Amino acid sequence: MTLYDDTLQLLRQLIRNACVNDFTGDTGYEYRNANTLEEFFADTDVRIRRFEPHPGRVSIAFTVDGTDDAAEPLTLLGHTDVVPVDESKWTVDPFAAEIIDGKLYGRGSVDMLFMTATMAAVTREVARAGRPRGTLTFVGLADEEARGGWGAKWISENEPDAFSWKNCLSETAGSHLPLADGSDALAINVGEKGAAQRRITVVGDAGHGSTPFGKDFTVVKLGEVARRIAAAEPPVLADDLWTGFVEAFRFDPATEVALKKGDGDYDVFGNLAAHAHAFSHTTISQTVAHAGGPINVLPSTGYLEMDIRPTPGTSQDDIDALLRDALGDLAEEVTIERLISEPATVSPTEGPLWDAVVSTYHELMPDAQVVPVCATGGSDLRFARRLGGVGYGFALHAPGRDLAEANRQLHSHDEHLYLEDLELTVAAYQKLVNKMVR
Template sequence: MTLYDDTLTLLKELISNACVNDFTPGSGQEVRNADTLERFFGGLPAGRVSIQRLEPEPGRTSIIVTVPGTDEGAEPLTLLGHTDVVPVDESKWTKPAFDAVVADGKLYGRGAVDMLFITATMAAVTREVARRGGNKGTLYFVGVADEESRGTLGAKWLSENHSDAFSWKNCLSETGGSHIPGADGSDSVIVYVGEKGAAQRRLHVHGDAGHGSAPYAKDSAIVKIAEVARRIAGITPEVSHSDIWGGFVKAFRFDPVTQASLIDGGDPAPLGELAAFADAVSHLTISQTVLRAGQAINVLPSHAWLEMDIRTLPGQDDAYVDRLLTQALGDLAPEVEIEPLICEEATLSPTNHPLYQALSDTLRDFFPDADVVPMIAPGGSDLRFARRLGGVGYGFAVHARERTLGHAHGQLHSHDEYLYLEDLKLTVAGYEAVIERFLY
């Protein structure tokens, strides 16, 4: 069997293990995929690999595979592949979500794109390095639990409790490798170099309690929170002035007027399927997602609160977020309590780094006429923990030119999630090439 065949077989089993993480205690049970991966590495000659399993809670297992290098001074490389997947609404799927069905050159299944095809690739290439030997730098493969719930029992827990179990210095994870077709027929391919941060907030207001039959002269918490929501919705965040945002827009090769408008934060509609993605990565975003007030229909509630999913750009800290909210609230600000929830600053890795150069050179081997464009992700990944510990982290895969960034992003957490088998084959070859460049 070829390396691609091994990867596809492993990928199907990882999907069928259905390690669904719905954020509730005991879900995920990534132990099933850890068992599969441990079996996958079985039968190698003694001393070629070491395997460690770490489990903060029963069933929430991460597996660490180490292939020692021949040169202690050589740079290590760590492949971070998460093994959990998000839930499915089976009524909306036309194919069984966990049967790993292959049809029309595609593999259907929850996690096929996010991110089990990369995880399987990482494992297969790591096993091949162990068989081959001769790698100067040490290679680590980490099958990580609990990524979909912000890494609490996975990469976050590992970074805080077992930071020396593997190297965080040079890391690869999801996803990258999709394309931006230029208006002039040109091609650009994405490498993720960073991700937005989280600055979740809960806004509390208080009013007068009382009987629902007598609202006269009552200070309504519901009316007040509605006005808070209206004012927050009116915030127009500053557009990024970073080279990453400008480079992303320029990759589309629009006419100068359209390009300048987009870079300055104009209507992203010309970006088509990527309009929402572009809006998200061009500035801080505020999504009002949860509103609570009252219990009984005949009781005036004295307390109401609004929860917001706020995503920040690099350089925007918690103080910046709170100033923005306070300014928007205006004269209401003294009556609003701002409670921070999950707060994580945005992270970014440099493009003038040997690992980024290896990724860029590899992508140019596949697509000689393409520009390689660094990009930040609107959501989170396990790479932020590597960056916080002083390492670098990049999202890498290889997709055929027909697979646009909009297509790849649209597959994440979607119904009938599917991967083109062509892209699996390309990604396997891509990881082989990167490891050859970086470790040998």
């Protein structure tokens, strides 16, 4: 069997294991994929470490020790959990890993089991060939979809020396940008926005629903809080990542200047308009509103929860100030509570791993420029960056598969991977790993 065949076979089994994480502690079942991966490496000389901070929530690391302690190490971070599905909205079995018309269907096929399987297969190939010069580690991580509490976060805080975090690859990259002049470019995640989840609690008058006269309505106040926050306008990101992204599209000068200032029309990005806006701004999504119980009781409290993603350089204090400014005179009547709060992280576009990423892409797609971007969601790479390492997304899609198409597959109904993209990603990882550790 070829390396591609090995990868595809493993990928289909990882999908079938249905390691569904519904964001509660006892789900995920990542032990299934950990066991599959351990069987996959059964005939190789690798060091294996299992991590199980909570029953069933298993991460597993496979290390091929290098011969030269001075050589650059490489660590491949692949997660093994997937998000839930609404089976009524799927036209195929989400865990059957069916191949139809050159596409592999299944939950997690794109996010991110095709990369995880590729990482495992390439690492096994290196192990079978004998010890490399640099140390190579592949880690199958639990709980990424719930921000890594039982996975990368736990390992980074409790077992940080279990493997190297110096040079790391994970999701995602290698999809194409539809540039204005028709030329090609590949988007590479070099950083990601932070987290600033907030709960705003409001207080009003309790009472019977039959006598509302003169009452300070909690529900009305909650609605006004939501309205004011929806009208907030965070400033545009003013850094090299955003300006470089805009310049890569080769718009006319006036459009380019307006976008850099935050005054432009994001529709010029076409299907990437929402991504470009999220990339360039701190975003506030109001996701939960709650007040009341019995229909005849005026609730005395209510709350609004928000998924806020700050841009690099935006602090948690900046977020609170933004919310207070938006609330105006209501700011003194509410309580702002911080929930999950994490800073944005960004890796430099220089160094041996970055050079290997760029040269690999240029070998496989010589006409495509490489454009560093900041991911609008999260990944396990942020833990590597916090421990002083660098982390980049790495995969490769065929021309015509743009960033919008790749993003549409994430957590979607009928999630599917083009097998052409799997073949390209396997080739890219094989080349890059050999550059780094051989």
